[in-house]
Amino acid sequence: xxxxxxxxxxxxxxxxxxxxxxxxxxxxxxxxxxxxxxxxxxxxxxxxxxxxxxxxxxxxxxxxxxxxxxxxxxxxxxxxxxxxxxxxxxxxxxxxxxxxxxxxxxxxxxxxxxxxxxxxxxxxxxxxxxxxxxxxxxxxxxxxxxxxxxxxxxxxxxxxxxxxxxxxxxxxxxxxxxxxxxxxxxxxxxxxxxxxxxxxxxxxxxxxxxxxxxxxxxxxxxxxxxxxxxxxxxxxxxxxxx
Amino acid sequence: xxxxxxxxxxxxxxxxxxxxxxxxxxxxxxxxxxxxxxxxxxxxxxxxxxxxxxxxxxxxxxxxxxxxxxxxxxxxxxxxxxxxxxxxxxxxxx
Numbered sequence: 295x296x297x298x299x300x301x302x303x304x305x306x307x308x309x310x311x312x313x314x315x316x317x318x319x320x321x322x323x324x325x326x327x328x329x330x331x332x333x334x335x336x337x338x339x340x341x342x343x344x345x346x347x348x349x350x351x352x353x354x355x356x357x358x359x360x361x362x363x364x365x366x367x368x369x370x371x372x373x374x375x376x377x378x379x380x381x382x383x384x385x386x387x388x389x390x391x392x393x394x395x396x397x398x399x400x401x402x403x404x405x406x407x408x409x410x411x412x413x414x415x416x417x418x419x420x421x422x423x424x425x426x427x428x429x430x431x432x433x434x435x436x437x438x439x440x441x442x443x444x445x446x447x448x449x450x451x452x453x454x455x456x457x458x459x460x461x462x463x464x465x466x467x468x469x470x471x472x473x474x475x476x477x478x479x480x481x482x483x484x485x486x487x488x489x490x491x492x493x494x495x496x497x498x499x500x501x502x503x504x505x506x507x508x509x510x511x512x513x514x515x516x517x518x519x520x521x522x523x524x525x526x527x528x529x530x531x532x533x534x535x536x
Numbered sequence: 537x538x539x540x541x542x543x544x545x546x547x548x549x550x551x552x553x554x555x556x557x558x559x560x561x562x563x564x565x566x567x568x569x570x571x572x573x574x575x576x577x578x579x580x581x582x583x584x585x586x587x588x589x590x591x592x593x594x595x596x597x598x599x600x601x602x603x604x605x606x607x608x609x610x611x612x613x614x615x616x617x618x619x620x621x622x623x624x625x626x627x628x629x630x
Contacts, residue, residue, distance in 0.1 A: 318555060322548050322551055330551070334548060337555070337556075343584060346588060394547075454585075454586075458585065458591050458593055458607060461582060524603050524604075529602040530601075531602070531603060
């Protein structure tokens with residue numbers, strides 16, 4: 295093989311790697327805002343859990359976004375989501391190395407490493423500034439001024455206590471925290487605490503048909519659905535309506 | 537239209553360039569096969585942390601249809617030995 299052929303093959307290999315990286319980047323990007331998408335969120339969270347370094351994680355949900363959609367239409371409402379996306383992309387100005395994500399519709403996330411300069415107080419303050427910035431967005435339209443507020447819940451990787459922190463657990467904790475923010479009137483920032491989950495849980499008392507034991511399960515409000523619960527004693531699926 | 541750009545794009549680029557997904561998929565497939573050989577169906581395998589230490593949380597379906605989750609502390613690299621993890625799970629479930 296001539297030296298020229300070897301150089302050409304190396305160049306082609308490099309080109310292929312660059313194309314693959316670009317394709318993968320597109321797979322991880324939300325087309326509307328340019329932020330990461332739900333796949334980027336899942337991978338970033340798994341990476342953080344694998345590295346084992348402390349991190350913080352926030353869920354930002356637009357308040358009453360359906361009303362915005364209904365009043366202004368999808369195209370204009372998408373413009374509002376883009377403006378929120380810009381604010382999230384600029385969150386790096388407050389806390390470096392933050393990954394901004396739009397996972398679905400009006401659901402945004404921020405994920406970043408904790409460190410000596412990124413402590414609970416600074417995270418909360420930065421999220422309060424973000425909330426105020428989003429509240430200040432005003433888009434003039436022929437149907438009137440379009441604006442919105444957001445409810446923000448956040449946690450750190452140290453917040454789980456004895457429970458194992460997984461992707462699923464982190465999402466559950468944040469959903470409960472934003473749920474509490476909504477109960478408290480929305481347009482606010484709430485830090486996760488075990489109390490926010492207690493406030494949104496209900497007890498199910500039942501008997502297992504397999505092992506005949508009585509059990510009590512604490513489950514989140516509104517879920518799980520039928521067939522998603524298992525007896526804590528024998529592991530049998532609970533099929534009856536909840 | 538991309539409106540965010542900037543550092544968000546850099547973060548995505550870094551994520552895209554350092555994907556661990558192929559290793560994860562390969563591990564999941566190997567673990568699924570290992571558990572199937574032992575009579576269990578893999579439902580989910582999640583890597584988590586308890587007090588900072590890595591832990592596998594593996595949910596499997598038993599031959600009688602029961603669903604059971606097992607926590608297994610990680611020794612060494614999390615994705616290096618699906619067979620050992622399957623052995624520990626089947627040991628805990630048997």
